[in-house]
Amino acid sequence: MRITLPSGTPAEIDTSVANPTMGLVIAPDIFGLRPLFDDLVARLAREWKMAVIAVEPFPGKELSADVNERFAAMAKVDDEVHLRDLIEAADALNVDRVGLIGFCMGGMYCFKSARSDRFAKISSFYGMIHVPEGWQSSSQGDPMSYLYAGYPERVLAIIGAQDPYTPPDQVNELFESGVTVCEYPQAVHGFAHDASRPAHRADDAADAFARTYEWLLAE
Numbered sequence: 001m002r003i004t005l006p007s008g009t010p011a012e013i014d015t016s017v018a019n020p021t022m023g024l025v026i027a028p029d030i031f032g033l034r035p036l037f038d039d040l041v042a043r044l045a046r047e048w049k050m051a052v053i054a055v056e057p058f059p060g061k062e063l064s065a066d067v068n069e070r071f072a073a074m075a076k077v078d079d080e081v082h083l084r085d086l087i088e089a090a091d092a093l094n095v096d097r098v099g100l101i102g103f104c105m106g107g108m109y110c111f112k113s114a115r116s117d118r119f120a121k122i123s124s125f126y127g128m129i130h131v132p133e134g135w136q137s138s139s140q141g142d143p144m145s146y147l148y149a150g151y152p153e154r155v156l157a158i159i160g161a162q163d164p165y166t167p168p169d170q171v172n173e174l175f176e177s178g179v180t181v182c183e184y185p186q187a188v189h190g191f192a193h194d195a196s197r198p199a200h201r202a203d204d205a206a207d208a209f210a211r212t213y214e215w216l217l218a219e
């Protein structure tokens with residue numbers, strides 16, 4: 001079901017599970033809310049017995065499916081605004097314990113969200129460890145700075161070892177910060193959350209989601 005957060009940002013929510021084990025916020029990839037994430041919200045609510053919500057990362061913007069247009073829009077995304085939306089989404093679930101997962105740019109915002117104590121556990125799927133050059137602006141803070149200012153020990157990073165957005169030297173920075181890193185040797189960017197992508201690796205995806213589920217529930 002679509003709702004509007006207090007900020008005016010659209011979100012997809014499923015709170016149909018009685019007595020959920022916890023709440024879960026999803027930060028989508030650069031293509032934002034769409035049927036893929038509507039289905040993911042419903043599936044994780046059903047299979048994980050959680051209250052689940054996914055947040056539109058580009059509220060009020062009319063963007064096409066052209067990835068270059070969306071890459072260009074990233075420099076205009078304001079950390080304070082998007083991180084506020086993720087916290088408002090957590091509050092909308094009406095569950096005390098809330099986790100966060102995100103994919104691609106949403107994974108980058110998982111790292112940034114580690115500065116907040118709102119999320120008990122966080123799982124970042126192939127999130128950018130530093131802001132890519134074309135995305136940099138005064139409204140985009142560095143993910144590693146946010147991690148060091150917050151709770152890196154709460155974060156699980158799902159990494160494809162062949163992903164150019166998460167090069168080995170930057171992955172080492174995650175290790176050094178206290179983030180728990182799970183690498184998949186043959187995986188590239190976006191291997192887990194969208195089965196229609198050529199990069200999808202079914203076995204690695206299943207393993208990554210299983211590890212995320214365990215991570216979210218662990219105290």
